[in-house]
Amino acid sequence: MTALRAWLSDPNPASRRQARLGQAWLAWQRIRRNRLAMAGLVIVGLLLLVAAFAPLIAPHDPLTQDLSRRLLPPGTPGNLLGTDDFGRDILSRIIFGARITLYIIALVAVTAPVLGLLIGTVAGYFGGWVDATLMRLTDIFLAFPRLILALALVAVLGPGIENAVLAIALTAWPPYARVARAETLTVRSSDYIAAIRLQGASSPRIIAGHVVPMCLPSVIIRVTLDMAGVILIAAGLGFLGLGVLPPTPEWGLMISSGRKFLFEQWWVATMPGLAIFIVSLGFNLLGDGLRDVLDPRSASR
Amino acid sequence: MSLLEVRNLRVTFATETGEVQAVRGVSFTLGHERLGIVGESGSGKTMTGRSVLRLVRPPGRIEADAMTFDGRDLLHASEREMRALRGKRIGMVMQDPKYSLNPVMTIGRQLTEGLRLRDGLGRSDATAKAIAALEAVQIRDAARVMEAYPHELSGGMGQRVMIAMMLIPEPDLLIADEPTSALDVTVQAEVLSILDGLVRDRGMGLIFISHDLRLVARFCDRVLVMHKGLVVEEIEAAHLMEAQHPYTKGLLNCLPRIGGSRAPLLVLDRAGF
Amino acid sequence: MTGLPAPSPQRRLLPVLGQIALGLGTLAITLLGLLLITFVIARIVPTDPVLSIVGERATPAQIAAIREKLGLDLPLWQQFLIYVRDAVQGDLGRSIRTGQSVTAEIARYFPATLELATLGTIFGTLVGVPAGVLAATRPGSIADQIVRVVGLMGYSMPVFWLGLIGLLVFYGQLDWVAGPGRLDPVYDMMMQFTLTSYTGMILVDAALNGAWDVFANAVSHIVLPAGLLGYVSMAYISRMTRSFMMNELGQEYITTARIKGMPEWRVIWVHAMKNVAVPLITVIALSYAYLLEGSVLTETIFAWPGLGSYITDALFAADMPAVLGGTVVVGVAFVTLNMASDILYRLVDPRARA
Numbered sequence: 001m002t003a004l005r006a007w008l009s010d011p012n013p014a015s016r017r018q019a020r021l022g023q024a025w026l027a028w029q030r031i032r033r034n035r036l037a038m039a040g041l042v043i044v045g046l047l048l049l050v051a052a053f054a055p056l057i058a059p060h061d062p063l064t065q066d067l068s069r070r071l072l073p074p075g076t077p078g079n080l081l082g083t084d085d086f087g088r089d090i091l092s093r094i095i096f097g098a099r100i101t102l103y104i105i106a107l108v109a110v111t112a113p114v115l116g117l118l119i120g121t122v123a124g125y126f127g128g129w130v131d132a133t134l135m136r137l138t139d140i141f142l143a144f145p146r147l148i149l150a151l152a153l154v155a156v157l158g159p160g161i162e163n164a165v166l167a168i169a170l171t172a173w174p175p176y177a178r179v180a181r182a183e184t185l186t187v188r189s190s191d192y193i194a195a196i197r198l199q200g201a202s203s204p205r206i207i208a209g210h211v212v213p214m215c216l217p218s219v220i221i222r223v224t225l226d227m228a229g230v231i232l233i234a235a236g237l238g239f240l241g242l243g244v245l246p247p248t249p250e251w252g253l254m255i256s257s258g259r260k261f262l263f264e265q266w267w268v269a270t271m272p273g274l275a276i277f278i279v280s281l282g283f284n285l286l287g288d289g290l291r292d293v294l295d296p297r298s299a300s301r
Numbered sequence: 302m303s304l305l306e307v308r309n310l311r312v313t314f315a316t317e318t319g320e321v322q323a324v325r326g327v328s329f330t331l332g333h334e335r336l337g338i339v340g341e342s343g344s345g346k347t348m349t350g351r352s353v354l355r356l357v358r359p360p361g362r363i364e365a366d367a368m369t370f371d372g373r374d375l376l377h378a379s380e381r382e383m384r385a386l387r388g389k390r391i392g393m394v395m396q397d398p399k400y401s402l403n404p405v406m407t408i409g410r411q412l413t414e415g416l417r418l419r420d421g422l423g424r425s426d427a428t429a430k431a432i433a434a435l436e437a438v439q440i441r442d443a444a445r446v447m448e449a450y451p452h453e454l455s456g457g458m459g460q461r462v463m464i465a466m467m468l469i470p471e472p473d474l475l476i477a478d479e480p481t482s483a484l485d486v487t488v489q490a491e492v493l494s495i496l497d498g499l500v501r502d503r504g505m506g507l508i509f510i511s512h513d514l515r516l517v518a519r520f521c522d523r524v525l526v527m528h529k530g531l532v533v534e535e536i537e538a539a540h541l542m543e544a545q546h547p548y549t550k551g552l553l554n555c556l557p558r559i560g561g562s563r564a565p566l567l568v569l570d571r572a573g574f
Numbered sequence: 575m576t577g578l579p580a581p582s583p584q585r586r587l588l589p590v591l592g593q594i595a596l597g598l599g600t601l602a603i604t605l606l607g608l609l610l611i612t613f614v615i616a617r618i619v620p621t622d623p624v625l626s627i628v629g630e631r632a633t634p635a636q637i638a639a640i641r642e643k644l645g646l647d648l649p650l651w652q653q654f655l656i657y658v659r660d661a662v663q664g665d666l667g668r669s670i671r672t673g674q675s676v677t678a679e680i681a682r683y684f685p686a687t688l689e690l691a692t693l694g695t696i697f698g699t700l701v702g703v704p705a706g707v708l709a710a711t712r713p714g715s716i717a718d719q720i721v722r723v724v725g726l727m728g729y730s731m732p733v734f735w736l737g738l739i740g741l742l743v744f745y746g747q748l749d750w751v752a753g754p755g756r757l758d759p760v761y762d763m764m765m766q767f768t769l770t771s772y773t774g775m776i777l778v779d780a781a782l783n784g785a786w787d788v789f790a791n792a793v794s795h796i797v798l799p800a801g802l803l804g805y806v807s808m809a810y811i812s813r814m815t816r817s818f819m820m821n822e823l824g825q826e827y828i829t830t831a832r833i834k835g836m837p838e839w840r841v842i843w844v845h846a847m848k849n850v851a852v853p854l855i856t857v858i859a860l861s862y863a864y865l866l867e868g869s870v871l872t873e874t875i876f877a878w879p880g881l882g883s884y885i886t887d888a889l890f891a892a893d894m895p896a897v898l899g900g901t902v903v904v905g906v907a908f909v910t911l912n913m914a915s916d917i918l919y920r921l922v923d924p925r926a927r928a
Contacts, residue, residue: 450924
């Protein structure tokens, strides 16, 4: 083990692979020292595991109703977190809900940054009126309330998970465009870009191969931090009945259906909210930690 | 009688990767004279200056065998006592007025603040004193400068304002930390001559911190050469060319001279000291 | 730079006016963009708006007539222009449910939301700024950790869940505050029939009327939602204040102030704070906007008859003009807040005026 460590922390790496792995290892060491970031990583890891192994972990089927066992409190044998108004086990529903949450944020994490990167790099690279128009467009989208816009979009498109994802993604891309453009502007005038251009590389190739990789660290940090917000927006849409349809165990929807029983059977609405809170917190912690490690200049310390 | 006496000053910073010693045992005395402290970046010269004013913040800590100013113990003085000394008896001019002046306050307010709060002067008295101070650093149109904001002034002007600000309460000791390093060469001479005149007229002690050996030699009476947190040589400015220590000799050799040798510069062997 | 000091105050004013004009121009374009987006959204509606008005049994002639009346037979860009013209004049269409003017309805509901958001932001600022300063001046201490963790939690909580928990604990279990709604029915009737409504904000109106019993009741109702929104607001504000303050405290001019012998409280609250205030204005405006936006989630929980409730009710009734009208209003509020904070920023920061 120590031989590997020595190899990774060698200040004079012999090969490119060694240098890259060494850097990654150093970054990992710094993240490890930040306890809060590690907590975030653990939470996100748990989310992934729970979502992946949901059928194996969940004690009950999330959709099976048992009206003879309605509204049982947490701690009832067999129902760790109690049951809801249809007798469904809340723990199992939360576990399966993790899949839905993961699905939503994965889709958004893939679409919004890609769209934002595209628009941002193109705007930054070409400059001029292309830049002006694209940035105007970005500013317009940026100036609007994300939740309300997503709400309006889903309202017309109709409920359903894909529509919710589309709506969220369409309102989430502007910050990435901004970040990408800023990075592109810094990189655009550097000598190595000029060198590649002189070698005859076309603009798409330059953008895709050389500009985009420079933007990636900032974008990754943003994505992680953004996911926390996306989870909250998705839950909000679910709460308003604009996401998935019942009986799918989406966390926001579960809170909404638990509202009726808030005062007597508080667990029905509280437990899913706790899940949302913990996952969002995890992403926030991880994102903060990543930012401290990858970009200490902008750290909130 | 000496104004300032420092014995075995040590400044240590606790960082993530262990303790870093910025100053590793510096001793000197200062009378009503001009002492220059020369060194490269990281030699500890700035930290030495800040230690005198006890302006080193955690995670740094100051330790010394003794540090006295005019007979008063600086090392163990309370924060309150230090505050009474700062400004009134010891002042410090920093490198870049772009950063060392508060960008959202007018020059006038920054100048009169000390007078009004610390000394209890009324507004008109304080303003008059501030204007007088500005005129002492040869700023014409002082009234207009009073209303200006720092970003509206040039570097040279800003630095003169800084000097004026520090000299208003008429301190006994002035620490100048690279006061001309951020200025254009043409302006440097001006600011230096102003500083020169003021220090002489008021009989203040001056600690002049810089990386510019020639400048310090011209301006000061004695020179301290620092390297890696230690004083490697203490010498009269007039006798600078007779320096003994290899580091100082190395620095001197780096200064270009008309008619001097054109051979490649010697590389300092730092293991030697 | 010749080193000459600033131009006289009159000459400083002109560039500021120019910037305000530029800002207003940008505002206009942004608002146009907002209207474009809502217009596009309105046109994607799968259900034919005509059918929802006339019903399914209408004759083709009737449908054509209604279509012409609604202007749906015109080319899209003309429809858009009409839409913009109407919007600028304050006409956001008619609600499908009630047939009333959407603008008039929103005008009735908006003050409630404003009241809540304003109070929440005030709480958030009054608690958040000192908390942020405390954390920044004692980095790594217990106080710092507490402020950061509490802030982080508020940041990560779904606000509607927080509302439910708050209601459960403070109303249901502890009975410390009044329940949902702005007023008890008795006071509500008093408010409607015997008192004059100046602003639509009950706290203000009751105070102006001197009706202190109504005021007290309104306070007991608003304290929970405003407090919770205040917590959410505080989370963000304290985090940003801490970040800004730490940045400022590392600057050289702070050392200068200390060298002058200034007491530490003055160094922090006068010297540093003046610089922190500049970006903090934007943060507070953003936080306010965020609370306005979040109203769609929180108002239903507290039975708060504001814009949020209006939009959600319209949503459930598939009343698209109302939903989109509400979207436009929130959007306009957002954009206006951003613009206002931008202008304030330029006025407060002397460097921006140059």
